[in-house]
Amino acid sequence: MRTLDAGLEAHLREDATTICHCWRLTLKNGTVLGFTEHDQDLFFAATLFLAASGFFSSGFEAEEGLAASTNEVVGGFSHDAISEDALAAGEYDRARVEVFLVNWRSPEQHQLLQVYEVGEVSREGGGFAAELRSVTHRLSRPQGRSFTRRCDAIFGDAACGFDPHTSGFFATGTIISVESDTRLLVAGVDGFGDGFLSQGVLRFESGNLAGLSFDIEANAVAEGGVRIDLWLPLERLPEAGDQFLLTAGCDKAFSTCRTKFSNHLNFRGFPHVPGADFAYSYVDGESVHDGTPLFK
Incomplete structure (x- = not known):
């Protein structure tokens, strides 16, 4: 009471x-x-x-x-x-x-x-x-883990075990110009290949967006800098000279965890879980049942 x-x-x-x-x-x-x-x-x-x-x-x-x-x-x-x-x-x-x-x-x-x-x-x-x-x-949110092919950890958390601030996976940069509400031309992040930052996060450290983070859709080398595309439009536009911190992202796939981050021992998904089409397919007499994954 x-x-x-x-x-x-x-x-x-x-x-x-x-x-x-x-x-x-x-x-x-x-x-x-x-x-x-x-x-x-x-x-x-x-x-x-x-x-x-x-x-x-x-x-x-x-x-x-x-x-x-x-x-x-x-x-x-x-x-x-x-x-x-x-x-x-x-x-x-x-x-x-x-x-x-x-x-x-x-x-x-x-x-x-x-x-x-x-x-x-x-x-x-x-x-x-x-x-x-x-x-x-x-209390209405799903609790516990999900058994899916993709990793259910949050990139960089304790379950993931990978430090997103590892050298080669983050950078600080500066806004050169704003091409649209979803596209920025930036400097300071030239060391990343095209698409490497996809699924990553850009966090503004100065300017009128300081402290706010935005999801990265893609990155590509462009004339005069690097072009960053964001998933959602910015309601407030940054200005030239604004500072930011960005980190590479993960698409939760086992292949990405292994080849991009060398973190496959901490992968929190089940890559051999079959899809619906495979699960409901008919059994045949030609498959070899020797313990190897039937679904890859």
């Missing part, structure tokens, strides 16, 4: 109340932002909650048990911290959101109602809508 703040509980028993909601967001980079639906800024829990921030709650759904509850906040891009570019760049993705009930006359009287993660974010015109998912939604 939830225990209310004594002062807030007494206030809620009064005939007239002065309450509002506040949201505290903790972004993936550690930045903490506070917002309130009240018409004046509030300060409590070592956080300044800004008014006129574009945040207000539009819907709430909860169920008994461990079913994931959802909430939604909507608003306009009326504050520098909630810009359309910031949302589009994914700065709010999977952010931690704490929802408070607050007596705005005495902000020290407050109660944490729920903790969420930012889910889907949609934009339309000058406004946005962000889905808030309770942390119990993680």
